[in-house]
Structures are given as structure tokens and as C-alpha cells.
Amino acid sequence: MKRDGTASSPSPPSSRLLLDTITQSPEETIQLAMDLARQLSPPCLILLEGELGSGKTTFTKGLVAGLGAAREDEVTSPTFALVHEYGGKGRVFHVDLYRVETPRELQTLGLEDLLTRSAFEIVEWGEKFARAPEVSRLRVRFEHAGPEARRIIAEFS
Ligand SMILES: Nc1ncnc2c1ncn2[C@@H]1O[C@H](COP(=O)(O)OP(=O)(O)OP(=O)(O)O)[C@@H](O)[C@H]1O
Ligand SMILES: [Mg+2]
Numbered sequence: 090m091k092r093d094g095t096a097s098s099p100s101p102p103s104s105r106l107l108l109d110t111i112t113q114s115p116e117e118t119i120q121l122a123m124d125l126a127r128q129l130s131p132p133c134l135i136l137l138e139g140e141l142g143s144g145k146t147t148f149t150k151g152l153v154a155g156l157g158a159a160r161e162d163e164v165t166s167p168t169f170a171l172v173h174e175y176g177g178k179g180r181v182f183h184v185d186l187y188r189v190e191t192p193r194e195l196q197t198l199g200l201e202d203l204l205t206r207s208a209f210e211i212v213e214w215g216e217k218f219a220r221a222p223e224v225s226r227l228r229v230r231f232e233h234a235g236p237e238a239r240r241i242i243a244e245f246s
Contacts, residue, residue: 104244104245104246106244107125107128107227107244107245108243109240109241110241111238111240111241112144112238112239113238114237115147118147118151118241119148119151121148121151121241122149122150122151122152122155123151123155124155125151125155125243126151126155127155129227131180131207131209131225132204132205132207132210132225133208133209133210133225133226133227134210134212134221134222134225134227135209135211135215135226136215136216136226136227137149137212137215138216138230139230139231139232140233142233143232143233144241145214145231146165146213148231148241149164149183149213150162150164152209152211153175153176156176156180158175158176158180158181159175159181164183167184171188172184172203178207179203179205179207179208180209181208181211182203182209182210182211183211183213184200184203184211184212186212186215186217186218187213187214195217195218200218201222204222226245227243227244228243228245228246229242229243230243
């Protein structure tokens, strides 16, 4: 109970660090994502954060392949389409919010509705999805650590 007598809202689930590592090549990033895919179960929202060219799409190739939804070479950036779907039956969605500028544009995409019970939703520029649902959420941050090196930090939050 808070001092005014109302029940306090439950504290947000504490974040759980899954990995914090540096990869030395795109291939290593893909392999890392494939391994991580085995630890995920639907519904799961995967928010990818990091500057241009930091490896979000490369990582998505590994995730989608690891989830068995498509081959890694079938995964391309949905920068213009905004949303790609892999594996049929609404199983794996790949979203790129780079070009989305307003809350209204974001709302039009209906990202919350894609996250059905059996779905994985991977969102590049995930930091723009400010009101992302807090359930089953994995945040992955990418940082340049050299020409071919990328620091990748993943945590459930
Ligand atoms: N260790 C690494 N991990 C991932 N990509 C790497 C690595 N080293 C070099 N690269 C290169 O960096 C680039 C990453 O591009 P990618 O499209 O994955 O980034 P992105 O974060 O999706 O960019 P954008 O913001 O434009 O969508 C690719 O050209 C890739 O070959
Ligand atoms: Mg990309």
C-alpha cells in the first residue's frame, strides 16, 4: 500500500541479461543470433536498437533462420515495406521503423496486433516503439566496436 492508501502497482519485472559479447564478423553475429533463437518462445517481441550499420538486419538473418522461418539469404531489410513476414501463419514478423517519424504512423502499423500467441516480432529501430507491450520482451543493443567488431547486449526486460 502507498501512503495515500491505494495499492501500489506491481514493480516492472527486473531485466535479465542474456548476453553481452563482441562479435568479429557478420557471420559470427548471424551464428550468435541463431543460438539465441533457441532460447526464445512465442509470443516474443524482439527490439533491436543501435545506429545505422550496427548489425540489426544481419542479426535478424540469424534469428529468422534459427527460428526455422526462412533461410538467412531470404531475410532483407524491410525499410520500404516496413513489415516482412516469414514462415507463414503469422509466425515471424520483421519490422523496420527507420522511416517512421510520428506516433500516428507507428499506430497505423498495428505492431501490437501482430504479436499473437504464436508470433515472434523483430523490430529494427525498436527504440521508436516507445509503448511496446512489456510482456515477453527482449531488447538487443548494437554498438560499433571496430570496423568488423560489434558489441551486442541482449536482455529480457
Ligand atoms: N561483427 C559484425 N556483425 C554484424 N555486421 C557486421 C559485422 N562486421 C561488419 N559488419 C557489416 O556491417 C553491416 C551491418 O549492416 P546491417 O544492415 O546488419 O545493419 P543495420 O543495423 O540493420 O543497419 P540499418 O540501421 O541501416 O538498418 C553489414 O555490411 C555487415 O557486413
Ligand atoms: Mg537494418
